[in-house]
Amino acid sequence: MDSAILGCSGICVRFGGVQALADIHFEAMRDEITAIIGPNGAGKTTLLNAISGMVTPSHGTLTFEGHGITALPAHERAWSGMVRTFQNLEIFSNMTVLENVAMGCHGRLSLPAWHSLLRTPKSRRLEDEVRREALEALDFVGMSDLASATAKDLAFGKQRLLELARALAARPKLLLLDEPAAGLNIAETQVLADLIMRIRDTYNLSVILVEHDMELVMRISDSILVLCFGQTISRGTPAQVQKDPKVIAAYLGGDED
Numbered sequence: 001m002d003s004a005i006l007g008c009s010g011i012c013v014r015f016g017g018v019q020a021l022a023d024i025h026f027e028a029m030r031d032e033i034t035a036i037i038g039p040n041g042a043g044k045t046t047l048l049n050a051i052s053g054m055v056t057p058s059h060g061t062l063t064f065e066g067h068g069i070t071a072l073p074a075h076e077r078a079w080s081g082m083v084r085t086f087q088n089l090e091i092f093s094n095m096t097v098l099e100n101v102a103m104g105c106h107g108r109l110s111l112p113a114w115h116s117l118l119r120t121p122k123s124r125r126l127e128d129e130v131r132r133e134a135l136e137a138l139d140f141v142g143m144s145d146l147a148s149a150t151a152k153d154l155a156f157g158k159q160r161l162l163e164l165a166r167a168l169a170a171r172p173k174l175l176l177l178d179e180p181a182a183g184l185n186i187a188e189t190q191v192l193a194d195l196i197m198r199i200r201d202t203y204n205l206s207v208i209l210v211e212h213d214m215e216l217v218m219r220i221s222d223s224i225l226v227l228c229f230g231q232t233i234s235r236g237t238p239a240q241v242q243k244d245p246k247v248i249a250a251y252l253g254g255d256e257d
């Protein structure tokens with residue numbers, strides 16, 4: 001079996017006059033945490049969008065588990081096992097925490113609508129299964145006691161965990177996280193770092209994350225891709241990337257710490 005779960009080859013994305021990504025080549029390995037970092041406007045979110053199918057590259061190819069996915073729409077990539085979370089939370093604020101997480105199961109566990117309308121035994125069994133799996137995902141992120149709370153009443157840090165639980169409930173093979181630590185305090189970020197590593201180890205899944213929090217990135221990543229102005233300027237382990245003069249120059253020249 002190919003050890004790369006995702007492959008990007010020669011990916012280019014242009015928005016009008018802006019070359020957001022230029023000839024990006026990289027692979028994310030199975031069961032590893034791969035981080036995409038770089039200064040503001042480097043093209044990190046655009047690359048995540050190209051991987052998840054929300055942006056169409058003008059050139060290049062993408063493979064997932066060895067199969068070409070360049071032409072697949074976003075929902076088919078999700079069905080094939082690629083699930084993402086968003087920088088701006090995408091939760092259903094008036095639904096309960098449990099209902100939000102259950103939404104993550106629905107792509108996998110569903111029946112034709114008439115089963116639900118007629119409340120067939122099969123539909124009741126399925127409802128039980130969805131509930132059990134949603135509770136399991138909530139328990140994993142340490143939020144089972146909040147199952148019946150309304151999502152909008154949760155503190156921001158808990159809403160981020162809720163989004164993660166919903167992504168887990170979809171049983172992804174590849175989890176794409178867009179700035180999962182944005183808006184979290186130091187303690188919450190540490191909990192999140194431990195959780196992402198535990199997710200990788202427990203569920204045997206691969207993670208690609210875009211993140212600005214360098215402490216988190218250096219602590220949990222197996223491999224890092226560094227972008228600057230849409231180009232790859234470095235790739236390697238955290239130790240390799242940290243001492244790469246091109247990376248140091250990009251960050252010192254930018255407006256981040």
Ligand SMILES: Nc1ncnc2c1ncn2[C@@H]1O[C@H](COP(=O)(O)OP(=O)(O)OP(=O)(O)O)[C@@H](O)[C@H]1O
Nearest residue numbers: 015018019020038039040041042043044045046047
């Ligand atoms: N929909 C769009 N239309 C036009 N330009 C865009 C669009 N999305 C991104 N860009 C531009 O593409 C470049 C890369 O943006 P992108 O959001 O991918 O960077 P980023 O590294 O994720 O930045 P940040 O860290 O600030 O989120 C930027 O110059 C941005 O202004």
